[in-house]
Amino acid sequence: MFIGDAKLKTEFSPNVLTGGLTAYIKSFKEVMFDESEVKKFTEILAENKDGQNILSFYKHVKDVKSRYQDNRKCPKCGGELIKRIAKKGPIAGNEFFGCGNYPKC
């Protein structure tokens, strides 16, 4: 499930959604899992809800946002980004921003 203003640019299977999650779930009428499987899933969900997993997920999202917010610093090491010209590869001759700490970074 993608939320917000996500626009899918390629074909995805019908279970990849940008909305209508409740209607999608309600469209299933057959019993898919037995009681022991449901119990197992419930336990996994409860663990994720109360445990560190969801907190570390939010921390990860926050970290990624802060790392990529500043386009003058390397998101990997925080070093200054320097405009360079590609010498080889598919973008040879074109400018790109590389880490000033390369190749240590």
Ligand SMILES: [Zn+2]
């Ligand atoms: Zn770097």
